[in-house]
Amino acid sequence: MELWTFTTLALVAVVVFLFFHLVWSKGYQARLPPGPTPLPILGNMLQLDSKNILTFLDKLAEKYGPVYTIYxxxxxxxxxxxxxxxxxxxxxxxxxxxxxxxxxxxxxVLKGNSRFQPLKAT
Known part of the structure; x- marks a missing residue:
């Protein structure tokens, strides 16, 4: 019975690993501007400095150039x-x-209160 439990856990771990690998590598298939390496599912959220986001974005622009990718x-x-x-x-x-x-x-966030409205496609 213990061998069956170990096999099941190993199989679940392999499936979870393959899922995360697929999701994480999916973003790198397209030709994208450079940027910090994201984590699976979380992206770059753990790297963001929420107290001073503008300084953080300035530092990324200095490192990766004026056009960069974040997740x-x-x-x-x-x-x-x-x-x-x-x-x-x-x-x-x-x-x-x-x-x-x-x-x-x-x-x-804006709840329709923005003076900038998207253009309607004709």
Whole structure:
């Protein structure tokens, strides 16, 4: 009976390991900007300095450049840091950003009270 328990636990451990490996390596299949290595499921949340997040983001921009990738949970976020990069992305190449969806967290936090509303696709 004890051998059966050990085998079951070993099998569960292997399945859990394969699941975490699949989730963690999934984000690295695409060509993404550089960024800190995320943890499975948690992403970079343990690395974030919640008391001074702007300084933390400035340090990441110094290390990885003005365009970098961070993960909040399993959600990938491409950060644009600095006026020149934002101007190039939103004005010079703005057509690529026009029809992007508003993330659900913004809808929850702002509760529709933002003066910036997403553009409606025609």
């Amino acid at each position: 909040v949970g399993s959600q990938r976020i491409i950060m644009l840091h600095g006026y020149a990069v934002l101007k190039e992305a939103l004005i010079d190449q703005g057509d690529g950003f026009v029809h992007r969806k508003t993330p659900p967290i913004f809808k929850t």
